[in-house]
Every structure is written in structure tokens, then in C-alpha cells.
Amino acid sequence: MDLFAIGTTTGQILTRAELDAESQSTYTFYVDVHDGKDDYGRVSTTSDAYIQVTITVNDVNEPPVVSGDETPEVIENVGQFVETHSADDPENSTTSKWTLDGNHKSAFEIDEFGTLSFLATPNYEDQSEYSVTVQNSDGVLTGELSVTVTVINFDERG
Secondary structure, eight states: OTTEEEOTTTOOEEESSOOOTTTOSEEEEEEEEOOSBOTTSOBOOSOSEEEEEEEEOOOOOOOOEEESOSSOEEETTTOSEEEEOEEEOTTOOSOOEEEEESTTGGGEEEOTTOEEEESSOOOTTTOSEEEEEEEEEOSSOEEEEEEEEEEEOOOOOO
């Protein structure tokens, strides 16, 4: 089994890769041991004993994974909608709360669907770039995505 290694002198079972309970929660395999000799002390390659080993992977709570456009662009004076983000909780938690953090969080709101919007229509001449952290919590842990919103200048000559 490629996921595990056994120390030749200690017999300790080690993992070769990170295990994830959501992917597979148990692993079962056999371990053969031999000292290289038969019962009479002669050289032998047969097993002296074997045992079935079952490893159970305990699930740990992981934060939601927040995704969406990290660098959205909006045209000034057109509207307030920026982007809708999504969150995937590895444990499929039904609790989901969206919040904002960062330097310009007071310029935005986020609804229960992950829709990020300006509180007021942005104007390029006032500010051309905003940084905000979009967060989603499963009630215990919080996942984050850093977002930089660029306001595109619109020629307002009329």
C-alpha cells in the first residue's frame, strides 16, 4: 500500500501522504514479519507471522473553502453589485454565515448567498481600488478569501 511505510527496525507504521476522512475513513492491510530464519535457525524467506491492521482516520473540522473572483472589476457609477462568492464546507455543515473584514469592509455588504456589493455606487475619482476579506463560517471555523475590487474609470464627458 503506497500510503503507508513500515520502519524496518521499529515496525512503526507511518503515513506517506496526508489522509482525509472525507475521502476514505478506514484502511485495512496485512503486515508480514520475519526474522530471515526458520524455526531451526536456517535462512528462510517465509513469514513468521502476519497480522491484519485497520487504520481509522478521525475526521477533523476543517474551515469552509471560500471561492470566487479575487480581482473583480466594476465600472464606476453603474451599480453596486461586485461578485457572488461560494463556500464549500468539507464536513457539509448546514451552518453558513458570511462576513467581511479588511481595510475597506465598511464600503461593502455581503448577503446570505455570498453576494458582495458596494453600499454606495463606487466612483473612480473618489477611490479606484478596495481591499476586503470575504469570510464564511461553519459556526466553528472560518474560511477566507482576499478580494481586491478595481473600479474602472468611465468617461463622463457629455
